Amino acid sequence: MATYKQNVGTTVVNYAGNYPGAADGELWYDSTNKDFKYQYANVTAAGSWRTGNNMNTGRYALAGAGIQTAALGFGGHDGTGVQALTESYDGVSWTEVNDLGTARQFLAGSGTYTAALAFGGGPPNTAVTESWNGTNWTEVNDLTTTRGSLGGSGTQTSSLAYGGSPSGAYTESWNGTNWTEVNDLNTAKISPGSAGADNTSALAFGGNEPSTATCESWNGTNWTEVNDMNTGRLKMGSAGIQSSALAFGGAVGPTAQTKCELWNGTNWTEVADITGAKEAISGTGADNTSALAFGGSGPSAATEEWTGAGAPVGAWATANAMNTARIRAGGAGTKENALAFGGGPGAKNETEYYNGTNWTELNNLITARSNLTGSGSYTSALAYGGSPGSKNETETWNGTNWTEVNNLNTARHYLAGIGSDNTNALAISGNTPGGATVDVETWNGTNWTEVNNVNTARLLPGAAGLNNTTGLIAGGVNGGIQDTTELWNGTNWTEVNDLNTARQGPGSGGVQTSAIIFGGNDPGTPGVFGNTELWNGASWVETADLNQVRGQGSSGGNESSNSSAISFGGDIPPETGATEEWSGSSSTIKVLTD
Amino acid sequence: MAKTYQYCVAENWGKGFIDHVESQRITFKGYPGNVWQVPAYNKHGNLWIAKVAGTVKTKDEAQAIVNAEVQAAQAAWDAQTDEQKAEPNPQRPADITLEE
Numbered sequence: 083m084a085t086y087k088q089n090v091g092t093t094v095v096n097y098a099g100n101y102p103g104a105a106d107g108e109l110w111y112d113s114t115n116k117d118f119k120y121q122y123a124n125v126t127a128a129g130s131w132r133t134g135n136n137m138n139t140g141r142y143a144l145a146g147a148g149i150q151t152a153a154l155g156f157g158g159h160d161g162t163g164v165q166a167l168t169e170s171y172d173g174v175s176w177t178e179v180n181d182l183g184t185a186r187q188f189l190a191g192s193g194t195y196t197a198a199l200a201f202g203g204g205p206p207n208t209a210v211t212e213s214w215n216g217t218n219w220t221e222v223n224d225l226t227t228t229r230g231s232l233g234g235s236g237t238q239t240s241s242l243a244y245g246g247s248p249s250g251a252y253t254e255s256w257n258g259t260n261w262t263e264v265n266d267l268n269t270a271k272i273s274p275g276s277a278g279a280d281n282t283s284a285l286a287f288g289g290n291e292p293s294t295a296t297c298e299s300w301n302g303t304n305w306t307e308v309n310d311m312n313t314g315r316l317k318m319g320s321a322g323i324q325s326s327a328l329a330f331g332g333a334v335g336p337t338a339q340t341k342c343e344l345w346n347g348t349n350w351t352e353v354a355d356i357t358g359a360k361e362a363i364s365g366t367g368a369d370n371t372s373a374l375a376f377g378g379s380g381p382s383a384a385t386e387e388w389t390g391a392g393a394p395v396g397a398w399a400t401a402n403a404m405n406t407a408r409i410r411a412g413g414a415g416t417k418e419n420a421l422a423f424g425g426g427p428g429a430k431n432e433t434e435y436y437n438g439t440n441w442t443e444l445n446n447l448i449t450a451r452s453n454l455t456g457s458g459s460y461t462s463a464l465a466y467g468g469s470p471g472s473k474n475e476t477e478t479w480n481g482t483n484w485t486e487v488n489n490l491n492t493a494r495h496y497l498a499g500i501g502s503d504n505t506n507a508l509a510i511s512g513n514t515p516g517g518a519t520v521d522v523e524t525w526n527g528t529n530w531t532e533v534n535n536v537n538t539a540r541l542l543p544g545a546a547g548l549n550n551t552t553g554l555i556a557g558g559v560n561g562g563i564q565d566t567t568e569l570w571n572g573t574n575w576t577e578v579n580d581l582n583t584a585r586q587g588p589g590s591g592g593v594q595t596s597a598i599i600f601g602g603n604d605p606g607t608p609g610v611f612g613n614t615e616l617w618n619g620a621s622w623v624e625t626a627d628l629n630q631v632r633g634q635g636s637s638g639g640n641e642s643s644n645s646s647a648i649s650f651g652g653d654i655p656p657e658t659g660a661t662e663e664w665s666g667s668s669s670t671i672k673v674l675t676d
Numbered sequence: 677m678a679k680t681y682q683y684c685v686a687e688n689w690g691k692g693f694i695d696h697v698e699s700q701r702i703t704f705k706g707y708p709g710n711v712w713q714v715p716a717y718n719k720h721g722n723l724w725i726a727k728v729a730g731t732v733k734t735k736d737e738a739q740a741i742v743n744a745e746v747q748a749a750q751a752a753w754d755a756q757t758d759e760q761k762a763e764p765n766p767q768r769p770a771d772i773t774l775e776e
Contacts, residue, residue: 124700397699402690409766439691605767612705629694630706634766654708655749655769660688668696 094118100671109674118674123667124397129344129371129390130354133579133621137176137376139167140383142362143317145191145234147198147214150374150387153366154195154214157203159187161381164205168219170195171374174595174619176385182219184210188273188362190234190243197238199256202246204230211261213238225261227252231317233271233286235278242284242300245271253305255281267305269296275320277327277345285324285345289316293334297350299324311350313341319360319375321367321388328370328388331378333361338379344370344390356386385620394667396645397626398600398614404441404659406432408651409634410496410542410587412456414463414479417648417663420638421460421479426452427657429470433484435460436648436661445483449475455509455545457501459640464504464525469495472514476530478504490530492521498555500547500639501525508533508550508570511558513541518560522575524550536575540564542634544590546597546617548642554578554594554617559586563604567622569594579621583613589637589649595619598644598664601652603633610634610653614664616644630660679776682716683738684730685709698724707772708745711738739774746772 087093094109095101100119101110109120137155144158144165151173158165166185169176182200189203196216202208202225209224225243232246239258245251250270254261271289278284282302288294288311295314298305311329318332318339325347332339338359343350356363360378367373371390377383404422411425420436424447431450434441447465454468461481467473467490474493477484490509497512505527512519520535540558547553551572558564565584568575585602592598597617603610612628628649635652645666652658686693687710694704701720705713712730714721725732733741749769753761761768 124697395700397696398694399696399699400688400690400693403688603767626699627703627705629699629704630688653766653769654706655746656708656752660706661690665696668700670697670700 119671120674121669121671123669124395126391126393126395128354129388131342131356131375131386131388132618132623133357134374134385134387135175135578135620136383136385137169138178138383139165139169140381141165141167141377142379142381143187144364144377145189145200145203146364146366146374146376147191147193148195148366149368150366150372152195153374153376154191154198155364155376156182156191156198156200157186157189158364158377159381168214171376171385180218183212183221184208186210186230188231190232190276192234192236192241193238199236199238199241201225201234201241201243202229202232207247211256223260225254226263227254231273233274233276233289235276235284236280240280240282242278242281244276244284244286244300245274245289247272253300257281265304267298268307269294269298273316275318275327275329275332277320277322277324279323283324285327287311287320287329287345288314288318288332291316297345309349311343312352313339313343315339317361317363319363319365319378321365321373322369326369326371328365328367328373330356330365330375330388331360331363342388346370358382358384360384387618395626396664396666397668398628398649398662398664400629401648401661401663402440403661404434404650405443406430406434407657407659408432409653409657410453411636411651412454412465413636413638413650414456414458415460415638415640417638417641417646419460420648420650421456421463422636422650423447423456423465423479424451424454424468425636425651428452433479436650441659441661447484448477448486449473451475453495455497455499457499457507457639458503462503462505464499464501464507466490466499466507466509466525467494467497467512476525480504488529491523491532492519494519494521496541498543498545500545500550500553502549502640506550508547508553510545510555511536511540511543534574536568537577538564538566538568542587544588544599544602546590546592546594546639548593548640552594554597556581556590556599556617556622557585557588557602559605563606567617581622582615582624583611585611585613587634589635589647591637591639591641591647592617592644593642596643596645598647600637600647600649600664601628601632601635628662630654630658630662632658632660679716679735681713681735681775682721683733683735683774684712684714684725685733685738685741686712686725686728686730693728694724707738707742707774708749709741711741713774735774735776742772742774746770
């Protein structure tokens with residue numbers, strides 16, 4: 083009989099307990115429990131759409147190229163006229179770049195965001211083809227047949243154009259220089275969905291009025307009918323390749339659709355809808371696990387990102403508690419190396435260091451206080467603001483001791499703070515003797531300087547950012563509970579998409595494009611909660627809750643993404659020293675049984 | 677009516693009390709008084725209670741423990757000066773009602 087090593091290529095590791103280095107599916111022997119075990123990553127069972135940042139110009143009947151994190155949108159109609167506008171998407175924001183040479187709508191696109199092809203469209207119907215080099219569009223050789231409302235897929239040097247008006251079934255192949263007529267579709271398709279890697283493999287689906295559900299697969303020579311879509315439609319968005327595609331939105335008769343279908347190479351399956359019904363929507367994406375939907379009827383500037391089943395599932399786990407239970411302490415550092423200082427009830431000065439396993443007491447703050455904020459790392463941190471009253475004291479931490487430095491210009495408590503170390507920080511909003519303030523101050527290692535205000539004054543917001551030039555705040559309270567989010571670009575604050583759950587006093591961490599917020603409470607709703615939300619640069623999505631619900635907790639905050647975080651302290655009630663660690667991915671360990 | 681949750685009392689000892697795998701499998705909710713809520717009729721919930729040597733409580737027993745903790749916190753808040761109470765935070769601890 084073949085050995086495990088002969089079958090798998092490795093020997094079975096002998097390890098006392100759960101083997102931390104185990105790969106997905108790898109077997110090991112747990113010598114402590116005398117079990118054979120294996121583990122696999124926990125992933126989502128279904129795909130989902132999530133809002134992204136809007137395009138600069140809302141429009142419909144545009145074309146797209148690229149993938150979810152690096153896309154191009156071009157042409158279309160903005161409600162006032164046909165457009166040549168081109169925008170580039172970097173996974174977070176759309177940026178206007180150079181226009182097409184020929185304004186048009188219902189065109190087709192292929193390629194990437196640095197090497198794309200635009201062909202056909204109208205009105206009137208055109209055969210014009212343009213090539214994008216990452217900076218400019220250049221006209222190249224025309225389609226052999228003038229048409230609009232066509233399908234297209236492939237790369238800048240190897241594309242396929244199929245269907246469209248008025249030709250219906252014509253197919254042309256692009257070799258990087260010329261278009262050549264090849265075999266027709268079996269069923270004429272006007273405004274079909276399209277997917278494909280190059281001019282040797284493609285998928286054409288839906289289209290026409292009344293719409294068809296038929297789907298055809300291209301093998302480089304002929305089109306072959308394969309299984310139909312569940313809902314025939316035209317003017318849909320689409321993404322992917324011949325064996326792995328996505329179709330979303332579109333129209334059935336006069337009615338715009340939200341339906342999304344996933345093609346696995348054999349069948350179409352209905353999956354989660356896009357948020358709003360849209361036709362003449364554009365899409366792009368690598369396959370049915372990652373796609374981008376943008377624009378559409380309205381005209382719409384909306385963007386949505388599709389993540390297929392199989393995304394990592396995160397979870398909180400308990401960790402060892404702080405020595406001193408407390409609420410609203412200052413925090414700095416990461417899940418592996420965190421710092422907690424000050425806090426309430428009353429005014430505490432205790433400082434504790436967390437090494438990923440245990441909390442250890444270190445030298446105290448000079449000024450005992452609660453309701454302060456902190457930022458930086460465990461070896462180079464800053465503590466600022468706080469109460470009783472409203473404090474402006476600032477202290478720097480060098481890994482061993484706290485030292486008093488220059489004060490904030492505006493004394494405050496219940497503020498938020500971000501920063502990389504004790505040489506840069508941002509003190510944001512909070513409460514002053516005169517009430518909630520919009521004031522923001524930046525720290526350069528020596529002095530605090532006032533910079534532009536936040537749009538909404540608030541107490542106890544969450545914040546994320548690794549320096550004083552880029553960050554965000556979310557939630558808080560000022561009269562009413564807040565769900566608003568604001569982004570800081572080093573100069574100004576801009577309001578963006580709201581939290582799903584308004585809250586004050588949450589823990590938080592991460593950066594402007596990848597943040598996490600957790601826990602907190604709502605004065606208008608009894609109790610505290612453990613809700614956790616993740617920010618991707620554009621929108622918040624709910625994920626697994628804290629195990630121990632709590633308000634007024636603290637966090638390290640100095641994480642580089644939302645895949646890692648630490649929560650410590652807070653009010654259960656009463657105040658607690660409980661700690662939890664967030665991991666953006668998790669695994670299940672299985673034991674082989676008899 | 678079949679219950680949705682079960683309750684136990686267990687002291688959170690920190691690391692390993694609830695690990696990432698357990699937290700991903702079932703939803704935990706910790707309440708005052710070391711009261712923990714986990715899904716009822718659930719193998720993973722039962723295994724976790726056994727692991728932490730939790731003392732199973734009926735919902736009413738768990739509610740009484742939570743009430744005692746909240747009432748103590750409310751009494752502490754009520755004992756503050758008017759100036760302290762005027763601070764927007766923290767508010768008076770709210771009553772907590774456990775779910776069936």
